[in-house]
Amino acid sequence: MTYLSFIKAEVLVLWRRKQNVFNALLFFLMVVILFPLGVNPSAEFLAPAADGIVWCATLLAVLMATESMFKEDYADGSLEQLIISGLSLPLLMLLKTTAQWLVVLLPLLLMMPLLAEMLYLPDGSFWVLIATLVIGSPSLFLIGAIGAALTVSLKQGAILVMLLILPFYLPVIIFATSAVRAAQLGLPYLGLLAILLAIFLLSLVIAPFMIAIAIKASTN
Amino acid sequence: MNWAWFHKLGSPKWFFHCSRPWALPLFIVGCVSLVVGLIWGLAFAPEDYQQGNSFRIIYIHVPVAMLAQSCYLALGVSGLVYLVWQMKIAPTFIKAVAPIGAVMALMALVSGAIWGKPTWGTWWVWDARLTSVLMLFLLYMGIIALQNSLTDLLLANKAVAVLSVVGLLNLPIIKYSVEWWNTLHQGATFTLTEKPAMPVEMWLPLLFSTIGLYCLVAGLALWRMQTEILAREHRSHWVKEEVMKHGL
Amino acid sequence: MQSSSFLTISDLWIERGERDLCKSLSFDVQSGDVLRILGENGTGKSSLLKVVAGILSPLEGDIFYKGQEVTEKRQILQENTLYLGHSAGVKKALTVEENLRWYCPTSSSNELHSALNTLGLLAFSDSFVSTLSAGQTKRVALSRLWLSKQKLWLLDEPFASLDTEGASILEKRIAQHTALGGAVMLTTHQDLLSLQSRDICLPI
Numbered sequence: 179m180t181y182l183s184f185i186k187a188e189v190l191v192l193w194r195r196k197q198n199v200f201n202a203l204l205f206f207l208m209v210v211i212l213f214p215l216g217v218n219p220s221a222e223f224l225a226p227a228a229d230g231i232v233w234c235a236t237l238l239a240v241l242m243a244t245e246s247m248f249k250e251d252y253a254d255g256s257l258e259q260l261i262i263s264g265l266s267l268p269l270l271m272l273l274k275t276t277a278q279w280l281v282v283l284l285p286l287l288l289m290m291p292l293l294a295e296m297l298y299l300p301d302g303s304f305w306v307l308i309a310t311l312v313i314g315s316p317s318l319f320l321i322g323a324i325g326a327a328l329t330v331s332l333k334q335g336a337i338l339v340m341l342l343i344l345p346f347y348l349p350v351i352i353f354a355t356s357a358v359r360a361a362q363l364g365l366p367y368l369g370l371l372a373i374l375l376a377i378f379l380l381s382l383v384i385a386p387f388m389i390a391i392a393i394k395a396s397t398n
Numbered sequence: 399m400n401w402a403w404f405h406k407l408g409s410p411k412w413f414f415h416c417s418r419p420w421a422l423p424l425f426i427v428g429c430v431s432l433v434v435g436l437i438w439g440l441a442f443a444p445e446d447y448q449q450g451n452s453f454r455i456i457y458i459h460v461p462v463a464m465l466a467q468s469c470y471l472a473l474g475v476s477g478l479v480y481l482v483w484q485m486k487i488a489p490t491f492i493k494a495v496a497p498i499g500a501v502m503a504l505m506a507l508v509s510g511a512i513w514g515k516p517t518w519g520t521w522w523v524w525d526a527r528l529t530s531v532l533m534l535f536l537l538y539m540g541i542i543a544l545q546n547s548l549t550d551l552l553l554a555n556k557a558v559a560v561l562s563v564v565g566l567l568n569l570p571i572i573k574y575s576v577e578w579w580n581t582l583h584q585g586a587t588f589t590l591t592e593k594p595a596m597p598v599e600m601w602l603p604l605l606f607s608t609i610g611l612y613c614l615v616a617g618l619a620l621w622r623m624q625t626e627i628l629a630r631e632h633r634s635h636w637v638k639e640e641v642m643k644h645g646l
Numbered sequence: 647m648q649s650s651s652f653l654t655i656s657d658l659w660i661e662r663g664e665r666d667l668c669k670s671l672s673f674d675v676q677s678g679d680v681l682r683i684l685g686e687n688g689t690g691k692s693s694l695l696k697v698v699a700g701i702l703s704p705l706e707g708d709i710f711y712k713g714q715e716v717t718e719k720r721q722i723l724q725e726n727t728l729y730l731g732h733s734a735g736v737k738k739a740l741t742v743e744e745n746l747r748w749y750c751p752t753s754s755s756n757e758l759h760s761a762l763n764t765l766g767l768l769a770f771s772d773s774f775v776s777t778l779s780a781g782q783t784k785r786v787a788l789s790r791l792w793l794s795k796q797k798l799w800l801l802d803e804p805f806a807s808l809d810t811e812g813a814s815i816l817e818k819r820i821a822q823h824t825a826l827g828g829a830v831m832l833t834t835h836q837d838l839l840s841l842q843s844r845d846i847c848l849p850i
Contacts, residue, residue: 179748179749179751180751180752182751183747183748183749183751184748186747186748187737187740187744187745187747187748190739190740190744191737191739191740194739194740195739250737250738250739251737253733254733254735254736254737254738255731255732255733255734255735255736256735256737258701258729258731258733258735259729259734259735259749261700261701262699262700262701262720262724262727262729263724264721264724264725321564324560324564328544328557328560328561329544329547331548331550331553332547332548335547338543338544338547341536341539341540341543342540342543342544342561344536345533345536345537345540345565345568345572346564346565346568346572348533348572348575348576349568349571349572349574349575352575352576352578352579353575353578356578356579356582359582377571380567380571384564384567388560388563388564391481391556391560392556392557392560394701395552395553395556395557396553396557397701398550398552398553398662398696398701398702550663551663633664
């Protein structure tokens, strides 16, 4: 096995299992729809809340998408093979998480123009929202992967992963929505984007090693 | 530097025997100090000019909040120690202390709510301090949930250590982000948790109850750890001797 | 420490759950060896292989690969070892050929096809593994034995799910590998028909 053959195999598997990605995106859409339907479909409510709604839905959808990212590999023995492949396990985990991120984020970004219309997102904040999604979502995937790795040996880990990981998502949503609001008010928001970037870099450094430790501990 | 004591500390047997005589005294000292502090503070300390009698709840609220934070710090350090040095005592510490910390956080929330009602008129207020403690409570529950869901002991040890380290790294970020969020939404000049300069008659009982609670929790933690050690090492020789000699 | 021995294990102590699976186990594996690990169910045969491969950690003991200590850092050992566990890491979502290209990216198409041919899988090379039977899936996993360049093989129940024809093909391949200087450690309940092997019986 080489890193390249691993990436190729991962991408192939993601493509063959694209239904999982569709499910995550549909879930995202459903959560967004809950707010106008469950609370208030008027522009007075939705417009100021749009960024928060999008980010709430993103948190939940990413958790759903990452929760089972290791389950199939655990079941068919591929995780074992990764551990003994002689390659760096943290790097393999980082590559796998990156592939997952790309495959979920790109379609999600494509949905954004439509959602911005549906939620009456104020003008001028669309691109900042996109920026927060691009900078903030990698952290969500990296931290979510830690949760997935910790619970990979459990048959039904979905709710547990959410309980474990959602607290760590809060800073991301706080700073992301603050940045969008600041942009709406004409205030500086680059500092907030920088904080999102810092959180991403911190997760980038810590998460692969934590994921590798959790994966090794789970395979036995 | 002599690291022998450091590695010795990791041995459950050594820890058990060393800590045996400390648990009860710590607990008693803690109880006494706490009771002294509480009675003094709740009944005898002078009234606060702004809040009247309702501020007295700080004699409970401040110690438990401090302990909730300290326990989590200790959990995180423990997790790190386990991941780096594989000290056997560390996961035992995590398992023993997590529920204690969770109860402390819960009590901090309840006492904060009790403080809030007469002061603000509502049982809950989304201020930075209370929201941070709520997050801390959720972090504790996550560790407890993970510990209980994983049946394989080795996996549970590692998993809980990973989670507590990740939690510790995130804790400053979460606190900072909650404070930031609070300034955006509240902008209040006087928060629930501001501590004005206190005269001696006020903070001395606070000191008593804080130190008392630390000692009490230390005693509790030692007891819980000792029980956990007996359970985990039940196959080994020294445990059998211990149980035969002293009973459970 | 002989440098001609692939693997030297000394004083290995493995604990799983609440039980000691082996204590103070020492042995070495020379090139050309076939080492068979025997024991009842649950005595730790798979765990021993996993400890050598680096999936599990022993409580105590040292492992040397060609004279180098690898107990802490298994990378050198892992680069030269092929481990096939109970579930051998064959992905159901990929075809047979894609699975093999993942594990053995440096093998040429000819080598791939010849290996699949030997195992009777050539007709299935573009089929998804999810459509194959358990025995065929096992053969896909075993195809790596014809393609990899690694010298040390750790095989956990390689004959499980194989019919007699498959078993004899596998034995021939193991014999070929050891004749060329490789070494094999395997666990199995069955008797080896044509191979000479040294046996280790667990529990020790």
